[in-house]
Amino acid sequence: MSIRIVLADDHKMILAALRSLLEKENDIAVVGDAADGTALLELVERTAPDIAVVDIGMPGINGIEATRRLLAARPLLKVIALSAYTDKRFVLEMMEAGARGYLVKASAGEELPRAIRTIAQGQTYLSPEVAGAVVDEARGHGSIAGHAPAKLGPRERQVLTLLADGNSSSEIGAQLHISVSTVEVHRRNIMRKLNLHGIAELTKYAIREGLTSP
Known part of the structure; x- marks a missing residue:
C-alpha cells in the first residue's frame, strides 16, 4: 500500500x-x-x-x-x-x-x-x-522556553501573522469573524507581551520567528 x-x-x-x-x-x-x-x-x-x-x-x-x-x-x-x-x-x-x-x-x-x-x-x-x-x-544546552511565540495565545498568533502580512484591522476582523475593536485589543496585547512598538517591529518579529514570509 x-x-x-x-x-x-x-x-x-x-x-x-x-x-x-x-x-x-x-x-x-x-x-x-x-x-x-x-x-x-x-x-x-x-x-x-x-x-x-x-x-x-x-x-x-x-x-x-x-x-x-x-x-x-x-x-x-x-x-x-x-x-x-x-x-x-x-x-x-x-x-x-x-x-x-x-x-x-x-x-x-x-x-x-x-x-x-x-x-x-x-x-x-x-x-x-x-x-x-x-x-x-x-542535552539541555538550549531551549526555546520563554521564547516569545509561546507567550501568545492561538488567536494572538493569528492576528500577528495577518498584521505582518499587511492586513488592516477591518480585514483581519472579517477573516477571523471578530470585531475591529477586538482586533485592536489583540494588537495592543501582542505589542505589550512582546515589548514591540509599531507595525514595522511586529513585521520584523513575525519574519524572524517564521510566522510570515519576508
Missing part, C-alpha cells in the same frame, strides 16, 4: 518539483497539494493522508501554526517540515508543534523520499544541517 502524501508550499515551482520527484516512487502517492495554510487544513480534512509535507513560511496560517491545528484534529497524521531556514529556533518550534521531521529545502530533492519512508515507519528524520539543534536541546 502506498504512503499517502499531501504537499504544502506557497511556491508553485517547488510544489511541481516535489510532486514530480515523488511520483517516480512506487510506494508514495501524492494525493493533493496546497499553497497556503488554510488550503492545507481543508486538503487534509478531505484526503486524510498519512503524511503532510509542510513549508514553514506559508502566507496566512504559517506552517508551524498549521501543524499545531492539523495534529490537534488528526493526532495520527505525521508532519514533515520543509524550510529554507536552518536556524535553531525554527527547527525547535516546528518539532514542538509536533512535526516528525525537518528538511532543508536545498537538500529536499535527495532526502524527501527517504524522510517519508523513515517517518512512515514511526521514526524521526532531520536534515544533517539541523540535527545538531535538536541534539543540543535534548
